[in-house]
Amino acid sequence: DQNFNAEAFVSAISKRVNELELKDRVELMADELYNQYEASYLDGLSQIRNILGPENEEETGMFLNYYWIMPLAKYVEKYGLNDFNASMTAIEEITKRNTGEYAIRPYLKQHTSKTLTRMKRWSKSPNKHLRRLSSEGLRPRLPWAKKLDIFIQDPQPILPILAQLKDDPSKYVQKSVANCINDILKDNLSTGKKLIEDWNNKDIGKERKWIIKHALRNLLKADDNWAKKMI
Numbered sequence: 001d002q003n004f005n006a007e008a009f010v011s012a013i014s015k016r017v018n019e020l021e022l023k024d025r026v027e028l029m030a031d032e033l034y035n036q037y038e039a040s041y042l043d044g045l046s047q048i049r050n051i052l053g054p055e056n057e058e059e060t061g062m063f064l065n066y067y068w069i070m071p072l073a074k075y076v077e078k079y080g081l082n083d084f085n086a087s088m089t090a091i092e093e094i095t096k097r098n099t100g101e102y103a104i105r106p107y108l109k110q111h112t113s114k115t116l117t118r119m120k121r122w123s124k125s126p127n128k129h130l131r132r133l134s135s136e137g138l139r140p141r142l143p144w145a146k147k148l149d150i151f152i153q154d155p156q157p158i159l160p161i162l163a164q165l166k167d168d169p170s171k172y173v174q175k176s177v178a179n180c181i182n183d184i185l186k187d188n189l190s191t192g193k194k195l196i197e198d199w200n201n202k203d204i205g206k207e208r209k210w211i212i213k214h215a216l217r218n219l220l221k222a223d224d225n226w227a228k229k230m231i
Helices: 006-014 022-036 041-050 067-079 084-095 105-110 112-122 128-136 149-153 156-164 171-187 189-199 206-215 217-221 225-229
Strands: none
Touching: 006 022, 022 041, 022 067, 041 067, 041 084, 067 084, 067 105, 084 105, 084 112, 084 128, 105 112, 112 128, 112 156, 128 156, 128 171, 149 156, 156 171, 156 189, 171 189, 171 206, 171 217, 189 206, 206 217, 217 225
């Protein structure tokens, strides 16, 4: 991008970055990117789409591949709420390379119904990263992120998406689904138990069995009798 002043961008970051922890460094870079495009979110977004590179074919997390995309995801998370469709498309592309699990959360708070509809669509995607995002982004207690109180109070909107993923062939997705159920069990034990009991039927396969066992790990450590019956 000929209009992007790389020297000014690097200079602005260099003055402050050493004193910051990782999350704050990511946010600083996102803020300076926004400043470079003179607070025009869509101008910056169009350039972000051009530099993402090829999709990540591996089942890897955010620190192993494409970690440099984290500030780009923060840019969408922080500045894109008023441009819903463009931001959703950007999150789709970002998560195919790194993760959109943090970027999606303010959209779930501010545009709950529209974002859930989009995530339900992602749960049916042939792309494993999008399927994983449809679960991971909904986690009520996602590490490193603010809690999603709306789903701590009522996890029911999460359940249809998890049901779509209950037999997913990807271990990457299975782990996310299990972690999401584990989150639900912490705050809504009866809802989590009913979900697992409903899934634990004659049609259960090895993928779903693994999800259930991993979701129950905390209860199993506590020697919970109900949990032991479920595996």
